[in-house]
Amino acid sequence: MAKLETGLLTPLGYRAAAVRCGVKSVADKLDLALILSDAPAVAAGAFTTNRFRAASVQLDQKRLKSKGLRGIVVNAGNANACTGERGLRDAEAMAEAAALACGARKDSFLVASTGIIGHPLPMDKILTGIKDASGRLSSELRAGHETSYAIMTTDTKPKETCAVIKLPGGGKAAIGGICKGSGMIAPKMATMLCFLLTDVKMERALLQEALSRTVEKTFNCVTVDGDSSTNDTALLMSNGAAPDAEIASRGKRYDAFCEGLYETCSTLAKKLAQDGEGATKFVEVNVTGAPTEADAKKAARAIANSPLVKCAIHGGDPNWGRIICAAGYSGALFPTRDVVLHIGRVCVFRNEMPTKDAAKAAAEMKKKEVVINLSLGKGPGNAIMWTCDFSAEYVAINALYHT
Amino acid sequence: MAKLETGLLTPLGYRAAAVRCGVKSVADKLDLALILSDAPAVAAGAFTTNRFRAASVQLDQKRLKSKGLRGIVVNAGNANACTGERGLRDAEAMAEAAALACGARKDSFLVASTGIIGHPLPMDKILTGIKDASGRLSSELRAGHETSYAIMTTDTKPKETCAVIKLPGGGKAAIGGICKGSGMIAPKMATMLCFLLTDVKMERALLQEALSRTVEKTFNCVTVDGDSSTNDTALLMSNGAAPDAEIASRGKRYDAFCEGLYETCSTLAKKLAQDGEGATKFVEVNVTGAPTEADAKKAARAIANSPLVKCAIHGGDPNWGRIICAAGYSGALFPTRDVVLHIGRVCVFRNEMPTKDAAKAAAEMKKKEVVINLSLGKGPGNAIMWTCDFSAEYVAINALYHT
Numbered sequence: 001m002a003k004l005e006t007g008l009l010t011p012l013g014y015r016a017a018a019v020r021c022g023v024k025s026v027a028d029k030l031d032l033a034l035i036l037s038d039a040p041a042v043a044a045g046a047f048t049t050n051r052f053r054a055a056s057v058q059l060d061q062k063r064l065k066s067k068g069l070r071g072i073v074v075n076a077g078n079a080n081a082c083t084g085e086r087g088l089r090d091a092e093a094m095a096e097a098a099a100l101a102c103g104a105r106k107d108s109f110l111v112a113s114t115g116i117i118g119h120p121l122p123m124d125k126i127l128t129g130i131k132d133a134s135g136r137l138s139s140e141l142r143a144g145h146e147t148s149y150a151i152m153t154t155d156t157k158p159k160e161t162c163a164v165i166k167l168p169g170g171g172k173a174a175i176g177g178i179c180k181g182s183g184m185i186a187p188k189m190a191t192m193l194c195f196l197l198t199d200v201k202m203e204r205a206l207l208q209e210a211l212s213r214t215v216e217k218t219f220n221c222v223t224v225d226g227d228s229s230t231n232d233t234a235l236l237m238s239n240g241a242a243p244d245a246e247i248a249s250r251g252k253r254y255d256a257f258c259e260g261l262y263e264t265c266s267t268l269a270k271k272l273a274q275d276g277e278g279a280t281k282f283v284e285v286n287v288t289g290a291p292t293e294a295d296a297k298k299a300a301r302a303i304a305n306s307p308l309v310k311c312a313i314h315g316g317d318p319n320w321g322r323i324i325c326a327a328g329y330s331g332a333l334f335p336t337r338d339v340v341l342h343i344g345r346v347c348v349f350r351n352e353m354p355t356k357d358a359a360k361a362a363a364e365m366k367k368k369e370v371v372i373n374l375s376l377g378k379g380p381g382n383a384i385m386w387t388c389d390f391s392a393e394y395v396a397i398n399a400l401y402h403t
Numbered sequence: 404m405a406k407l408e409t410g411l412l413t414p415l416g417y418r419a420a421a422v423r424c425g426v427k428s429v430a431d432k433l434d435l436a437l438i439l440s441d442a443p444a445v446a447a448g449a450f451t452t453n454r455f456r457a458a459s460v461q462l463d464q465k466r467l468k469s470k471g472l473r474g475i476v477v478n479a480g481n482a483n484a485c486t487g488e489r490g491l492r493d494a495e496a497m498a499e500a501a502a503l504a505c506g507a508r509k510d511s512f513l514v515a516s517t518g519i520i521g522h523p524l525p526m527d528k529i530l531t532g533i534k535d536a537s538g539r540l541s542s543e544l545r546a547g548h549e550t551s552y553a554i555m556t557t558d559t560k561p562k563e564t565c566a567v568i569k570l571p572g573g574g575k576a577a578i579g580g581i582c583k584g585s586g587m588i589a590p591k592m593a594t595m596l597c598f599l600l601t602d603v604k605m606e607r608a609l610l611q612e613a614l615s616r617t618v619e620k621t622f623n624c625v626t627v628d629g630d631s632s633t634n635d636t637a638l639l640m641s642n643g644a645a646p647d648a649e650i651a652s653r654g655k656r657y658d659a660f661c662e663g664l665y666e667t668c669s670t671l672a673k674k675l676a677q678d679g680e681g682a683t684k685f686v687e688v689n690v691t692g693a694p695t696e697a698d699a700k701k702a703a704r705a706i707a708n709s710p711l712v713k714c715a716i717h718g719g720d721p722n723w724g725r726i727i728c729a730a731g732y733s734g735a736l737f738p739t740r741d742v743v744l745h746i747g748r749v750c751v752f753r754n755e756m757p758t759k760d761a762a763k764a765a766a767e768m769k770k771k772e773v774v775i776n777l778s779l780g781k782g783p784g785n786a787i788m789w790t791c792d793f794s795a796e797y798v799a800i801n802a803l804y805h806t
Contacts, residue, residue: 048732050728051732051736051739052727052730052731052739052755081724082724082752082756084755086756087756117725117728118724118727118757118761229728229732230727230728311797314798321482321484321485321519321521321633322520324455324485324521325484325520325632327454328453328454328455329451329454332454333454336454336455349521352455352485352487353486353487353521354521358521390798391798392795392798395714395717395793395794395795395798396795
């Protein structure tokens with residue numbers, strides 16, 4: 001592994017460990033991790049809005065408001081979703097075993113799972129893995145980086161980042177983060193797990209507000225395939241371990257923290273889109289000038305989710321008609337005569353017809369990063385979506401995932 | 404061509420002709436057709452809800468209510484959409500040329516186009532084709548069948564059907580239909596063109612009511628990729644040529660007609676899904692027991708549009724978790740504890756967890772026709788969707804369509 005400058009464990013007072021316990025069927029893949037705060041911490045969370053919530057999500061939602069949280073246990077390879085009462089008991093047992101192995105109070109751990117739906121967790125492997133991991137906890141950056149591997153499923157790359165924040169008025173803090181997600185990625189969270197650690201000292205309510213705002217502007221702007229899963233979870237722990245890094249209320253220090261959190265989450269969110277299943281390209285869709293933000297979001301989402309648009313981008317084909325068409329059926333309201341579409345810097349559509357430059361967009365569509373700028377008029381509504389292209393590889397990955 | 408028993412031209416008093424005029428770039432493909440009623444007729448229509456409407460759609464919507472309509476001119480290979488003022492003039496000129504070539508009043512023709520977006524119609528080719536076709540009009544079934552070929556774009560098969568109706572109280576009538584559509588197929592109409600001819604005598608308002616009701620239950624239940632286009636058009640002409648086949652008002656005769664229309668449209672709609680771009684399988688999604696019909700539709704649509712579900716069906720993989728997950732994020736409201744999922748005849752999910760039989764669903768998923776039955780509870784809301792699987796071939800077709 002390359003030497004890391006910063007990462008998940010840059011914030012003070014955290015340790016982590018990742019091990020292989022055998023939940024993933026492929027040999028040599030890490031599949032279980034522990035994250036531990038040395039001191040009691042508070043946590044904020046954002047979860048799937050799917051009506052079917054995984055056992056881990058149900059447990060975390062109940063436990064999130066308790067004080068004195070100490071850590072997170074996570075496995076990949078099995079989602080523990082649609083597993084009924086047994087799933088809830090297993091999630092509970094997994095969290096308890098992790099807490100006790102780390103010498104913490106038995107109800108002080110949160111839990112997360114990702115992988116196949118509808119299979120009971122192999123608890124013997126999980127419990128062995130927890131014991132193993134608890135003996136390997138380390139505050140080295142390497143341990144956080146290994147954790148970013150342990151949460152991967154169909155991801156091809158680990159996703160880790162860190163923001164270091166200078167707080168106005170004194171004090172320095174860090175926000176480290178890792179996430180996973182590749183398929184079942186859609187707005188309203190993704191089959192995404194995201195773990196964020198910070199060493200600021202902050203009240204839980206304020207921490208939750210910061211996370212909720214930021215998730216809306218980052219992870220909820222990512223779509224790979226429009227499917228949003230049963231397990232989506234973002235957790236942000238705050239342990240107050242950095243000296244002089246208390247954020248007592250809204251204000252400049254809080255704003256600086258939110259900026260750092262946005263930097264962390266937007267970096268991770270873009271990594272999700274870049275690593276979409278079968279993705280060969282990254283796509284940013286900017287919609288501006290809509291009558292309302294809701295209209296802008298509808299249009300951006302329809303474009304980013306359109307299989308026809310995503311196939312055209314895959315083929316490097318300047319088929320701007322599909323983009324215009326997706327905006328048109330999105331449900332967004334706008335006068336068609338005001339619509340202007342740019343692909344990269346090339347204006348391809350204006351006055352309800354293609355421009356003379358439309359053919360020049362081919363070069364823009366062939367780039368590894370494609371930017372679509374759609375102006376719907378002079379309204380105040382703007383929205384952004386990040387996605388990827390749609391390849392035959394996506395189909396290959398998903399036609400055979402289960403068996 | 405195989406001998407046809409019935410088809411588009413089974414209803415009395417209609418003729419058709421299909422020719423190649425060179426709009427499609429591939430040699431030897433028919434790409435322009437005329438449909439003519441010998442006597443003045445009335446017509447009903449259903450159109451795209453996309454904010455960008457093709458020139459042909461705008462013209463038809465204006466002209467639909469006139470009496471004394473005589474025919475339809477249609478081309479494939481160029482959608483005449485997003486073509487500005489010029490496009491509107493071209494659509495007008497195309498309709499007028501067709502009417503005059505058939506010896507009809509110049510504003511008595513409707514028009515339809517399908518194909519690439521944003522290119523002006525090659526009017527010289529179109530006008531030559533219209534002249535050519537007007538000399539070949541025939542009432543033979545063969546001519547209607549050829550017309551079903553002339554409207555194809557990425558379709559792999561022509562789609563034609565006919566219902567013969569015995570009217571209660573005497574009289575016999577027929578409804579013949581053809582349609583096209585393969586990609587950009589989604590609820591709220593499709594890149595679909597559908598032409599329906601009947602020889603009953605009926606007031607326009609009643610005819611429109613019958614068509615609107617039927618489209619909602621048939622074509623609007625089809626999705627291939629969730630994209631709905633700028634050109635979607637279904638037209639139903641009624642010319643009163645059948646003896647004793649007047650339908651003066653709602654009642655038994657009207658109901659019999661509506662049944663025939665449903666038979667025609669549902670047959671064509673299923674053919675659309677079966678011929679979805681890259682499709683290897685046909686999928687029917689039935690949702691029952693939802694609190695409202697709107698909830699049932701949301702769930703059915705989310706399942707039918709989910710790339711993950713469609714990839715699983717392509718792979719013949721009993722990944723029922725993706726079906727449950729799609730229902731969960733669809734926005735439909737339902738208590739998860741009441742949900743029961745069958746794939747074919749196999750119950751795979753009940754009591755919030757998989758059944759012991761879940762593995763047996765593999766055989767059902769490997770069938771050419773996959774039926775998904777999802778019960779959300781004991782509510783009155785039901786919905787059905789028809790779709791196809793998602794293959795690497797879909798991506799191949801759509802990555803390179805434009806150039």
